[in-house]
Amino acid sequence: MNVLVLLASIIALNTANTTMAFQADPGAELKIVYYGAKLPDLTKGALDNYSAQRAYPCYGVIATEEAAFAAIHPDGNRTVQLWVEDTSLQAWEGGQVLCVNCKDNYYPLRVKIYYKTFRDQDMIETWIETVNEGKKPVTLTRFDSGHLPIRYDDVWISTLYGTWANEARVNSEPLTRGWKMIRNIDGARNSQTSHAEVMISLDGKPREDAGRIIGAALCWGGNYELRFQTNDSDYHHFFAGIYPEHDNVVLAKGKSFATPHLALTFSDSGLSGASRNFHRWGRKYMLRHGDVERRILLNSWEGVYFKINEAGMFQMMDDIAGMGGELFVMDDGWFGDKYPRNNDHTSLGDWVVDTRKLPGGVGSLVKAATEKGIKFGIWVEPEMTNTVSELYEAHPDWIVKSENREIVQGRGGTQVVLNLAKKEVQDFAFSVIDNLMKENPDIAYIKWDANCKLAMDCSNIAYWEGFAALCDRVREAYPDLTIQDCASGGGRANWGVLPWFDEFWVSDNTDALQRIYIQWGTSYFFPAIAMAAHISATPNHTVRRTTSLKYRIDVAMSGRLGMEIQPKDMTEEEKDICRKAISDYKRIRPIVQFGDIHRLVSPYDEKGYASMMYTSEKLDKAVVYWWRTHNFYDDHFPRLRLSGLDPDRKYKVTELNRLDLKPLAYEGKSFSGRFLMESGLEIPATNNVKASLRSDWSSRVLLLEAE
Numbered sequence: 001m002n003v004l005v006l007l008a009s010i011i012a013l014n015t016a017n018t019t020m021a022f023q024a025d026p027g028a029e030l031k032i033v034y035y036g037a038k039l040p041d042l043t044k045g046a047l048d049n050y051s052a053q054r055a056y057p058c059y060g061v062i063a064t065e066e067a068a069f070a071a072i073h074p075d076g077n078r079t080v081q082l083w084v085e086d087t088s089l090q091a092w093e094g095g096q097v098l099c100v101n102c103k104d105n106y107y108p109l110r111v112k113i114y115y116k117t118f119r120d121q122d123m124i125e126t127w128i129e130t131v132n133e134g135k136k137p138v139t140l141t142r143f144d145s146g147h148l149p150i151r152y153d154d155v156w157i158s159t160l161y162g163t164w165a166n167e168a169r170v171n172s173e174p175l176t177r178g179w180k181m182i183r184n185i186d187g188a189r190n191s192q193t194s195h196a197e198v199m200i201s202l203d204g205k206p207r208e209d210a211g212r213i214i215g216a217a218l219c220w221g222g223n224y225e226l227r228f229q230t231n232d233s234d235y236h237h238f239f240a241g242i243y244p245e246h247d248n249v250v251l252a253k254g255k256s257f258a259t260p261h262l263a264l265t266f267s268d269s270g271l272s273g274a275s276r277n278f279h280r281w282g283r284k285y286m287l288r289h290g291d292v293e294r295r296i297l298l299n300s301w302e303g304v305y306f307k308i309n310e311a312g313m314f315q316m317m318d319d320i321a322g323m324g325g326e327l328f329v330m331d332d333g334w335f336g337d338k339y340p341r342n343n344d345h346t347s348l349g350d351w352v353v354d355t356r357k358l359p360g361g362v363g364s365l366v367k368a369a370t371e372k373g374i375k376f377g378i379w380v381e382p383e384m385t386n387t388v389s390e391l392y393e394a395h396p397d398w399i400v401k402s403e404n405r406e407i408v409q410g411r412g413g414t415q416v417v418l419n420l421a422k423k424e425v426q427d428f429a430f431s432v433i434d435n436l437m438k439e440n441p442d443i444a445y446i447k448w449d450a451n452c453k454l455a456m457d458c459s460n461i462a463y464w465e466g467f468a469a470l471c472d473r474v475r476e477a478y479p480d481l482t483i484q485d486c487a488s489g490g491g492r493a494n495w496g497v498l499p500w501f502d503e504f505w506v507s508d509n510t511d512a513l514q515r516i517y518i519q520w521g522t523s524y525f526f527p528a529i530a531m532a533a534h535i536s537a538t539p540n541h542t543v544r545r546t547t548s549l550k551y552r553i554d555v556a557m558s559g560r561l562g563m564e565i566q567p568k569d570m571t572e573e574e575k576d577i578c579r580k581a582i583s584d585y586k587r588i589r590p591i592v593q594f595g596d597i598h599r600l601v602s603p604y605d606e607k608g609y610a611s612m613m614y615t616s617e618k619l620d621k622a623v624v625y626w627w628r629t630h631n632f633y634d635d636h637f638p639r640l641r642l643s644g645l646d647p648d649r650k651y652k653v654t655e656l657n658r659l660d661l662k663p664l665a666y667e668g669k670s671f672s673g674r675f676l677m678e679s680g681l682e683i684p685a686t687n688n689v690k691a692s693l694r695s696d697w698s699s700r701v702l703l704l705e706a707e
C-alpha cells in the first residue's frame with residue numbers, strides 16, 4: 001500500500017523518495033501540508049508542526065489571496081468556495097491517483113483535484129476537472145493546473161528563455177518579494193521564447209549535485225502562465241496553468257473541462273537529480289517510443305535548403321549510408337505544383353510532389369534509400385499554409401483569422417495557420433500524413449514543422465484540442481512511425497506535445513559553442529534521446545563561427561546524433577572522421593539515450609569549459625563530455641571530478657573521436673569510481689592534433705567501462 005492514511009482527513013502520497021501530504025476534511029477546503037523528501041514516519045504530531053496551506057485557492061471568499069481558479073456563476077456572482085466532499089484513491093501500475101472531489105458550498109459547480117503518483121520516477125502530476133452541475137452556463141476565468149506553496153527561504157528559480165536560434169537559455173534568480181511571471185502567448189510554439197518548466201531550488205543558488213530542488217513542468221503546448229507570488233506571508237506561492245485571458249472557458253449544463261497536467265518532482269540531489277527524474281518519467285511515460293534507440297540521420301536542410309532535386313537526394317543518401325548513418329530526411333522544398341516551393345513565400349498546403357525536381361516522386365527516393373540500406377524520412381508542415389498556395393485559394397476560410405481585421409501573415413510574408421479547431425481542417429491535415437504514408441508505406445520518419453505563431457485572435461484551447469485530435473488520429477494510424485516535433489527550431493519542446501512525438505529539433509542554431517548552452521538548458525527537463533543534435537558546416541550558417549569538426553561532433557554526440565550538412569562539400573578526411581564518430585556513437589548510444597545525466601561544470605558559470613556525463617542504469621558504463629567554451633592562452637583548468645559512478649567499481653577510460661597525436665596519459669587505464677569522483681581526471685586544455693586539424697576549439701569524449 002503506497003498511501004498512508006494518518007487520520008480520516010490526512011492523506012500522504014508517497015513515491016520512492018518523496019512525500020506529498022494533504023489535509024482533506026469533508027466540509028472544508030483541501031489543504032496541502034507537505035511536499036519534499038520522503039517522510040515515512042509522518043505522524044499526527046509531526047503534522048501539527050506544519051501550517052497547512054490552501055492546496056488549490058479559488059477566488060472570492062478571501063478575495064485578497066491570489067487564486068488558481070475563478071469562475072462567474074450564471075447570476076453574476078464571482079466567488080467560488082470549494083469544499084471537500086470525499087476522496088478516492090485508485091492504483092494504477094506505476095503508482096496511485098488521488099481524487100479529491102470538491103464542490104462549491106453554494107453553487108452547483110464541482111471541481112475534482114487530482115494527484116497522480118509515478119512511484120519509481122518521484123513524479124506527481126496534478127490537474128483539475130470542473131463540472132457544471134447547474135442548468136445555466138458557468139464561465140471559468142482562471143483554471144490553473146496546480147498551485148504549490150513553498151516555504152519562504154532563500155528560494156531560487158531556474159527558468160529557460162530565448163528566441164529563435166537561441167532557445168533554452170538558463171536564467172537563475174532568487175525569488176524576491178513581489179511577482180515573477182513567465183507567460184507565453186505565441187499560441188503555436190510555446191518554448192521558443194520561454195519554457196513551461198521551472199526548477200525551484202529550496203537551498204539558495206542551485207547546484208547540480210546537491211540541494212533540494214522542486215521541478216515543475218506544465219504539460220501543455222499552448223499559451224501558459226507560470227506565476228510566483230512572494231508576499232508578506234511565510235510562503236512563496238507557485239501557480240501554473242493555461243493563460244486564461246484570451247480564452248475563458250464557458251461550461252454549458254453538464255459539461256466538464258479538464259486542465260493539462262502539471263508534473264512535479266522533488267530531488268535532494270540538486271538540479272541534475274531533478275533532471276534525472278524528468279528524464280526517466282519522460283522516457284517511460286511521456287515520449288513516444290522512449291525505450292527505442294534513435295537512428296543516426298542526415299537532414300537535407302542546411303545542406304541544400306530549398307534546392308531539392310533527385311540526383312542531389314540520391315547523393316546525400318549515398319553519403320550518409322557511406323558514413324554509417326541509418327536514415328536520410330528530405331527537408332523543405334519538395335512540393336508544390338502551381339506554386340513550386342523554392343523559398344518560404346509560397347506553397348504550404350499544396351502537398352503534391354514537385355515532379356520538376358523529383359521526377360520519380362517520393363517513391364523513387366524511398367526505394368533508393370532502401371537499396372542503400374537506410375531509411376527515408378520527409379518534412380511536412382501540416383498545420384500551415386501560405387496565402388500564395390492552391391490550398392488557400394480553395395479554402396480561404398480555413399485559416400485562423402480575426403473577423404473584420406486584416407490577415408496577419410508570418411514567415412515569408414505569406415504564412416498563416418490553418419484553424420485546427422475545425423473538423424474539416426483536421427481532416428485535411430491528417431490527409432497530408434495519411435496520403436504520404438499510404439503511397440509510401442516505407443517512410444520511416446516524419447519531420448513535423450510549425451513556423452508561425454497564432455497571431456490572430458482565436459481560442460488557443462480549441463486550437464490545441466484540434467491538434468490533439470489530429471495527433472491522436474495520426475498515432476492511431478501510424479503507431480510505429482518516428483515523428484520529430486520541430487517548430488522553427490525548438491519551439492515545441494514541451495511535455496504536453498511530446499507524447500505524440502519521438503524527439504524534437506532543439507534549435508535551428510547548429511553552432512557547436514552556442515549549442516552547448518542551448519542543450520544544457522534543454523537537458524534540465526528533456527532527455528538526450530529526444531534532443532536532435534546535428535553536425536553542421538563551418539562557418540556556421542547562423543552565427544558564422546568556425547569550429548573544428550571534432551568539436552562539432554563532440555557536442556552533437558551528447559544528444560541524438562545526426563548531420564545537417566552537404567557531405568559533397570566535405571573532404572574524404574572529414575568523412576572518415578564522421579564515419580569513425582558515427583561508429584563510436586553506436587557504442588555509446590544506449591548510455592546517452594537511456595542513461596542518467598550528471599551535469600558537472602556549467603557553461604553558464606563562464607569558467608572557460610563545460611562538462612557533463614551520462615551513466616548507464618547499471619553503472620557499468622559512462623560517457624563524459626568536456627568542451628572548452630573559450631580559448632585564452634595559458635588557461636588552467638582543475639581536474640575534472642566525475643559523478644554518479646559506483647565508487648567501488650573500476651572503470652577503464654577510452655577516449656572516443658580521438659584525433660590527438662598522442663593518447664591521453666591514462667588511455668586504457670582503470671580507476672575506481674571513487675578515485676574518478678574524488679580526485680578526478682586531468683583534461684589537457686588543448687587537443688594536440690596535426691597542423692592541418694589545429695583550431696582554437698578543444699573537446700574530449702571519454703568512455704568509461706567497468707571491468
Ligand code: DGJ
Nearest residue numbers: 301331332486488489508
Ligand atoms: C524550420 C526548421 O527548424 C528547419 O530545421 C527547417 O526544417 C526549416 N523550417 C524548413 O523550412
